[in-house]
Amino acid sequence: MRKQKIGILKISILTSIIIFGIFSSSVLSEKQNTKNINLNYNIISKDDKDIFLQRVEHYLYLKAEESEQNFIVNYSFPPDYNHQVPILLEIFDDSTANIIEYDIVDDFNKPNQLAKFIIGSIQKDEIVLIHFTCWVLLFNNDFSDLPYYVKIPNRKEIPEEYIIWLSSTNVVQKNRVLIKYHAQNLKGGGDNLINFASNISDFIKNHRYFLFLIQLNLKVFFSQDALTTLFINGENVGRSHLACALLRSNNIPSRVLLVNNDQGFWTQMHYMVEYYCPNYGWVLIDSTMGKTPYETNKQIINRICYPSDEDDTKKDYIIPFMKGEEQWLWIDNENIYPYYIDCDEGSKSQMFSENQITTNSFTADYAFFITQSVFHQYRKYLGENLNEQNLLHLDNAIDNQKKGINEFKENQDINEYIYHMDKAYDEYKQIEH
Numbered sequence: 344m345r346k347q348k349i350g351i352l353k354i355s356i357l358t359s360i361i362i363f364g365i366f367s368s369s370v371l372s373e374k375q376n377t378k379n380i381n382l383n384y385n386i387i388s389k390d391d392k393d394i395f396l397q398r399v400e401h402y403l404y405l406k407a408e409e410s411e412q413n414f415i416v417n418y419s420f421p422p423d424y425n426h427q428v429p430i431l432l433e434i435f436d437d438s439t440a441n442i443i444e445y446d447i448v449d450d451f452n453k454p455n456q457l458a459k460f461i462i463g464s465i466q467k468d469e470i471v472l473i474h475f476t477c478w479v480l481l482f483n484n485d486f487s488d489l490p491y492y493v494k495i496p497n498r499k500e501i502p503e504e505y506i507i508w509l510s511s512t513n514v515v516q517k518n519r520v521l522i523k524y525h526a527q528n529l530k531g532g533g534d535n536l537i538n539f540a541s542n543i544s545d546f547i548k549n550h551r552y553f554l555f556l557i558q559l560n561l562k563v564f565f566s567q568d569a570l571t572t573l574f575i576n577g578e579n580v581g582r583s584h585l586a587c588a589l590l591r592s593n594n595i596p597s598r599v600l601l602v603n604n605d606q607g608f609w610t611q612m613h614y615m616v617e618y619y620c621p622n623y624g625w626v627l628i629d630s631t632m633g634k635t636p637y638e639t640n641k642q643i644i645n646r647i648c649y650p651s652d653e654d655d656t657k658k659d660y661i662i663p664f665m666k667g668e669e670q671w672l673w674i675d676n677e678n679i680y681p682y683y684i685d686c687d688e689g690s691k692s693q694m695f696s697e698n699q700i701t702t703n704s705f706t707a708d709y710a711f712f713i714t715q716s717v718f719h720q721y722r723k724y725l726g727e728n729l730n731e732q733n734l735l736h737l738d739n740a741i742d743n744q745k746k747g748i749n750e751f752k753e754n755q756d757i758n759e760y761i762y763h764m765d766k767a768y769d770e771y772k773q774i775e776h
Contacts, residue, residue, distance in 0.1 A: 390704055391701050391702060391703055391704065391707075392482065392701070392702065392703075392704050392707035392708075393482070393483050393640070393699055393700070393701050393707075394480060394481065394482060394699070394700050394702065394707050394710060394711070394757070395480070395481040395482075395483065395640050395696065395698070395699050396478070396479075396480060396696075396697040396698045396699075396700075396748065396751045396752055397478075397479050397480075397481055397640075397643055397694060397695065397696050397697060398476045398477060398478045398479065398643075398694070398695050398697060399421070399476065399477050399479070399603040399643050399645070399692060399693070399694045399695075400474075400475075400476040400692065400693055400694075400695065401418070401473070401474070401475055401476070401477075401690075401691075401692045402472065402474055402689075402690055402691050402692070403416070403418065403472065403473040403474075403475075403672070403681065403690050404470055404471070404472050404681065404682040404683075404689060404690050405440065405462070405465070405470070405471050405472075405473070405674075405679055405680070405681060405682060406468070406469070406470045406679070406680060406681075406682040407465045407466065407467055407468065407469050407678055407679055408467065408468075408678045408679075408680070409467050409678040410464070410465070410466050410467045411464065411465055411676055411678055411679060412463075412464050413443065413461060413462065413463055413464070414461075414462055414465075414674065414675055414676035414679055415459065415460070415461055415462070415674070415675045415676075416459075416460045416462060416473065416672070416673070416674050416679075417448075417457040417458070417459050417460075417672070417673040417674075417675075418457065418458045418460070418671065418672050418673075419450075419455070419456075419457060419458075419601060419645040419646040419671035419672070420432065420447055420456040420457055420458040420477060420645070421456070421477050421479050421643050421644060421645055422453075422454040422455055422456050422644065422646075422647065423454060423456075423715060423718065424454050424644060424647070425484075425624075425625070425639075426481055426482045426483070426484050426639040426640075427479050427480065427481045427482075427639070427643065427644060428479070428480050428481075428711060428714050428715045428718060429447075429456075429477060429478065429479050429480075429718055430478040430479060430480055430714055430717075430718060430744060430747075430748060431477075431478045431718075431721065431741070431744050431745065431748065432445070432447060432458055432475060432476075432477055432478075432725075433475060433476050433477075433478065433745075434473070434474070434475045435474040435475060435476070437472070437474050438472055438473050438474045438475070439471045439472045440460070440462050440463075440465075440471035440472060440473045441462060441463030441464065441465075441471070442460055442461070442462060442463075442473065443461045443462065443463050444460075444461040444726055445458065445459060445460045445461070445725075445726065446458075446459045446725050446726030447459070447721075447722045447725060450646075452647075452649045452651075454647070455646050455647055457673075458475070458477075459726075460473060465679070470682050477643070478748055479643050480710070480711060480714045481639065481640050481643070482639070482640075482707070482711065483638055483639055483640035484638065484639040485636070485638045485639075486626060486627070486636035486638070489537065489620070489623060489626060489636055490537070490620075490623065491537065492535055492537065493535070493536045493537055493620055493621060493622070493623065494534050494535070494536060494621075495530075495534050495535075495536045495539060495593055495594065495595065496536070496594060496595065496619075496621045497594065498594060500621050501594070501596060501619065501621075505596040505619050506596070507649065507650060508587075508591070508596035508597055508598045508619070508650075509591050509594065509595075509596055510591070510650040511591070512650045512653045512654050513568065513653070513654045514567065514568040514569060514584045514653050514654060515568075515569050515584050515587045515588045515591065515650075515653055516568065516569050516570050516588055517569075517587075517588045517589075517591040517592040518592070519569075519570055519588075521570065521573060522569060522570065522573065522588045522589060522592055523592050525546075525573065525589065526543075526588075526589045526590075526592045526593055529542040529543055529546055529589065530542070530593060536595065536620060536621075537620075539590075539593065539595075540590065540595075540618055540626065540628060540635050541635055543586055543589050543590065543628075543630075544586070544628050544629075544630060544633050544634060544635045545633050547572075547582045547585055547586055547630045547633065548582075548630070548631070548632065548633025549633065550573075550576060551574075551575060551576045552576060554575045554576045555575075555576035555577070555578075558575070558576070558577075564577060564578050564581075565577070566581075567580040567581035567584060568581065568584055569581070569584040569585040569587070569588035569589075570588075572584060572585040573585055578631075579613055579614040579615075579630070579631040580614045582614070582630040582631055583599045583600075583614040583615060583616050583630050584599065584653065585630070586616045586628055586630040587599060587616055587653075590616075590618050595618050595619065596618065596619040597616055597617065597618040597619070598616070598617055598647060598648055598649075599614055599615070599616060599648040599652070599653060600614070600615045600616065600617060600627075600644050600646070600647060600648065601613075601614060601644075601645045601646040601648060601670075601671055602614070602615055602642040602643060602644050602645060603642060603643050603645060603692055603693065603694040604641055604642035604643075604694055605641065605642070605693075605694050605695070605696050606693075606694075610691065610692065610693060611690075611691065611692060612645060612671060612692070613631075613642065614630075614631075615627060615628065615629050615630070615631075615637070615642065616628040616629075616630055617647075627639065640696075642694065643694050645671060646671055652670060655670045697751070697752045698751055698752050698755055700751065700755055700757050702757050706757055706758075706761070707757075709761065710757060710760060710761055710764075713761060713764045713765060713768065714764060716768055717740075717744060717764050717767045717768050717771070720740070720767075720768065720771035720772070721740070721741070721744070721767075721771070723771075724737050724771065724774055725737075729774070732775075733774045733775060736770045736771065736773045736774045737770075737771075737774065739767075739770045740766075740767040740768075740770035740771050741767070743763040743764070743766045743767035743770065744763070744764070744767050746763045747759070747760045747761075747762075747763035747764050747767070748760075750763065
């Protein structure tokens with residue numbers, strides 16, 4: 344009966360689209376339309392779309408040098424950005440940290456978000472664990488609509504809000520002579536932005552790769568700034584910085600992304616790059632794989648780095664310890680720090696691709712839209728001091744979000760996913776302000 348209701352709604356709305364070209368409709372709840380929410384977007388394609396359920400799982404061990412009372416841990420949380428929207432933060436029962444409260448809050452630089460944990464008392468030399476996962480819904484963009492030719496932009500063609508990603512920083516030294524020299528060689532005599540970005544990607548992957556292998560075998564990497572990476576290659580951090588330096592030296596906004604990708608083993612964050620293409624948007628580069636454009640469904644973005652983030656990158660990169668990886672993690676107590684045994688046994692994170700559904704464009708767009716709407720409400724009330732009745736609505740909403748995730752993961756049922764997200768939204772709207 345539930346699926347029949349949803350199917351009837353889709354047919355009705357799609358008929359309206361054909362007749363009028365646009366539509367405005369209410370979100371379906373269990374027995375009636377949910378109030379106060381309108382759909383105001385155009386369906387631009389009738390082609391099927393792939394949507395993906397993914398999650399990134401984190402093991403964060405914390406150690407105390409001194410006994411402490413409450414302290415705060417902020418950890419990068421996937422932003423609602425472009426092709427991805429978060430669904431839920433789930434804390435596992437094996438967490439040993441005394442988590443008094445947790446919330447998802449805006450970072451200073453949007454659209455970045457932080458998972459904020461308030462942790463209770465911890466004794467000297469005690470090690471505690473926060474084990475949590477972030478569920479995310481993604482579309483795939485393979486950039487097949489990227490134009491073959493786009494001219495390298497001049498300053499006037501760049502939106503004001505993107506000028507910041509033309510900056511020179513301590514690790515992205517775009518004005519150094521050698522950086523400019525190699526950028527000019529890679530550009531050649533042409534002005535094709537797409538070709539230039541591709542040349543940079545190929546160059547970074549293969550440039551002095553034998554020196555990377557030496558560092559890998561020694562298990563000690565040197566500075567991950569752009570210039571050092573140009574001399575002796577580097578890890579994914581340094582390669583991303585070098586890509587940004589080469590692009591920025593030619594007036595192309597570019598930025599580092601902290602992501603988790605499905606590498607098949609426990610790791611910390613992976614580093615990628617986006618560059619700005621005029622009249623199109625941001626285009627992904629995986630400078631470690633040497634590929635651009637790079638599809639969006641292969642990773643979850645955790646943070647869009649601003650210039651201030653670039654100057655807070657790894658201070659060392661000694662593989663057995665992996666210290667200096669904390670630029671997505673902030674603790675407000677100097678006596679508490681991340682505890683690393685090594686990359687396999689200590690603090691670690693990994694992305695998992697849970698399932699994929701191919702469905703019509705309308706259903707995919709609606710699933711994305713209702714997930715955004717529910718997550719906005721979830722964030723609003725998570726961590727709030729609610730009375731008993733409102734807390735019941737919050738618990739019911741979260742329960743429906745989890746049921747929707749399970750329907751997607753276990754049964755590949757997009758209709759049931761949408762049904763439970765609709766119910767979750769209805770529960771949130773019943774919370775009294």
